[in-house]
Amino acid sequence: MEIFDILVSASFWAAMVRIASPLIFATMGELICERAGVLNLGIEGIMVIGAFAGWMTVYAGFGLWAGVAVAMLAGMAFGALHGVLSVPFGLSQHVVGLGVTLLATSVAYFAYRLALPEVTSPPKIVPFQPFEVPILSQIPLVGPAFFAQTPMTYLAFAVVAVVALVLYRTPLGLALMAAGENPASVAAQGLSVTAIRMGAVIVGSGLMAVGGAFLTISAFSSFFFEMVNGRGWICIALVVFGGWKPGKALLGALLFAGFDAAQVRMQQTPLGAEVPYQVFLMMPYILSILALIVMSRRASVPAALMVPFNKGER
Amino acid sequence: MSQQRDEAQVVLRLEGITKRFGALTANDAISFDLRRGEVIALLGENGAGKTTLMNILFGHYTADAGRVEVFGRALPPGHPRAALAAGVGMVHQHFTLADNLTVLENILLGTRSLWRPGLGRAAARARVVQLSADFGLAVHPDARVGSLSVGERQRVEILKALYRDARILILDEPTAVLTPQEADALFETLRKAVGLGLSIIFISHKLHEVMAVSSRVLVLRHGRLVGQVATTETDRHQLAEMMVGAEVTMPRLAAAVPGPALLTLSQVCTPDQGAQPGLKHVDLALHAGQIVGLAGVSGNGQAALADLLAGLTRPASGGLHLAKAVPQDWSPRTALAAGIARIPEDRHKTGTIADFSLTENAILESYGEAPFSRRGWMNWAEAERFAKQIITTYDVRCPGPDTRIRLLSGGNMQKLILGRALEPGPRIILANQPVRGLDIGAVSYVHSRLVAARDSGASVLLISEDLDEIMGLADVIHVISEGRLSPGFGRGEMSPVQLGGWMAGQGFEVTNAA
Secondary structure (H helix, E strand, O other): OHHHHHHOOHHHHHHHHHHHHHHHHHHHHHHHHHHOOOOOOOHHHHHHHHHHHHHHHHHOOOOHHHHHHHHHHHHHHHHHHHHHHHOOOOOOHHHHHHHHHHHHHHHHHHHHHHHOOOOOOOOOOOOOOOEEOOOHHHOOOHHHHHOEEOHHHHHHHHHHHHHHHHHHHOHHHHHHHHHHHOHHHHHOOOOOHHHHHHHHHHHHHHHHHHHHHHHHHHHOOOOOOOOOOOHHHHHHHHHHHOOOOHHHHHHHHHHHHHHHHHHHHHOOOHHHHHOOHHHHHHHHHHHHHHHHHHHOOOOOOOOOOOOOOOOOOO | OHHHHHHHHEEEEEEEEEEEEOOEEEEEEEEEEEEOOOEEEEEOOOOOOHHHHHHHHHOOOOOOEEEEEEOOEEOOOOOHHHHHHOOEEEEOOOOOOOOOOEHHHHHHOOOOOOOOOOOOHHHHHHHHHHHHHHHOOOOOOOOEHHHOOHHHHHHHHHHHHHHOOOOEEEEEOOOOOOOHHHHHHHHHHHHHHHHOOOEEEEEEOOHHHHHHHOOEEEEEEOOEEEEEEEHHHOOHHHHHHHHHOOOOOOOOOOOOOOOOEEEEEEEEEOOOEOOEOOOOOEEEEEEOOEEEEEEOOOOOOHHHHHHHHHOOOOOOEEEEEEOOEOOOOOOHHHHHHOOEEEEOOOHHHHHOOOOOEHHHHHOOOOOOOOOOEEOOEEOHHHHHHHHHHHHHHOOOOOOOOOOEHHHOOHHHHHHHHHHHHHOOOOOEEEEEOOOOOOOHHHHHHHHHHHHHHHHOOOEEEEEOOOHHHHHHHOOEEEEEEOOEEOOOEEOOOOOHHHHHHHHOOOOHHHHHHO
């Protein structure tokens, strides 16, 4: 009964889309990297640096969109580091990715402490405000969910469309997918596998950082430690869940966010008084694992994922 | 006058191409011309420098000296895009296709500037369909490449080159991966291409193909161009001599004296594996001191028989007897324990582990047994001694036992597998396509080793799609067709035409009714 009440409440659907937004940006970023053949485990740290850089820019007095831009540039910088180590140098992508995550996270925390040495409670900024699309936002349930969100959420959905279009409808997308499947096919056409993979990692990392920035300048209004809290790792799973396809990955992000929004509300029901709240916290992860098992059975991994390409090696 | 016309017809000219890899000179001052509408065969053993030369021509490598001219203009070295733009198309030995994309998408890859929006799919599709029809390259443009057969993939590679308006096609050992039928279809396509004014460089080490398709043959040996002859003025024997630098003799076999049956199958059936037919009521006996040849068109149940004998599958019905005993639990372990040695069909995928050393690969099948391990501890010194022994006995050319096996040529890799299989003195040898893709020298070496094993009392099952190989070596020939096995024919009992009839499935009905 309570579950039914939750499902018909507008706030649940709105929360689902809001929670999904940062995941959508970062999942698209990871998807681009993996389609080109690079597993980017730097995602968690790049989201942290994005969250910090975006917030810091706005806190310093610049506009909210400037915050998004700076977050993206910061993400691209760490993406470039990941790219150089994993693509031309061909180092282990696991090690490089975890290294980037540790480095980016520490840099963000350290810079925060340098910039604000003496604050006890995190200072606030004025984040993005919801923009209600005329007429459409009046539709029951769908309206509040999809048409009364902040501009960054709309941007997230636009990013999915752009990624899908570029992947499937442009020469660039073809080359990118081929680089992740059989890099030799790209080299045989005289194209540079290195350039394509570097580009994918840099752009993908930029998107991850924007996902991080969503947390500090759209969802919340401050930056605090541990705020990314494993969302990057969830995005890695969402890419697998989506079978490396943008549309299905978007569905996966919404599904996970739906579980998350539901569990928060279930904690407040009479049931929540009897069951320890940790059980509810676990729910989205358990359900995601189950969904992953079902969905990723038939998914095909890019064949050259995590395989460095050295011209001339047999 | 005629000299001038010849000049005008030259589409490609190589002058003094030299390429060194360290101490090795892969190409030594090679010069030749290719004319319009001509098929040149580039013949040479593995490691003679054929592929290196073509990679220089295509811009994958940069030559240390020399120049390449296409249609009278010098090609900048080291730029595949320049070669493509000048009308040179290359079909690589290992296909350069992305499995997750469709045929059309693979063809389109790299044809448009990466920054242009849109693919122009409709127009491209029409053009691909037209090219397929013109050149007899049947393949569906919307099929996913991952689902295509090897022959179809090669057609996609050729279409890729044609789509880019290639006027010069380079094919690097195109038939190494094809069935005889697919190879014939390829030759037909090449004839059409030549008729339309294209020029072709055909790299091969199979003499009969070279004789069939080329108008001129260039022979490379140790990086040098050692001969250039018109195909009509030469024969297979002379070409073989030019290739290896010595006269080649086919092994002449004394008739075998068969011993007792070591393994018999009676009325064995196995289930179909997808498109691969299973065995249908197969009777087969492998006798000591005998080579049994299994002829047949690829995909007619050879895989099912090989898997069964290797212990990978069990008979669904019927009996498998080992020297009269029925094995309790048929598995690769028991097959190995019963003295069955395997030379797998695909030496890269199932025969070796590419990034393991020669030593590790040498003990892949026996690492769990003495002397290579005792009480759960590896004895690497013993393993290395074994690897060294194979390297010397079987003439594996390599820097040493620690080398990763992926760095070896196909022939040397096969020699290691051969040594691994034969050295323990097996009773039954399962040789599945043992010489596919090997050069003449390696082929005759592998054959002589198999014959030596036979003479020392082993039973050899030779599976091959090359009828010449079967007829040359086998004491008894069975033909397999759609999982059915023909009766055994003695040496010289059947003509190639008669065997061809069985391969096409004729004659089986009578046998089954009986």
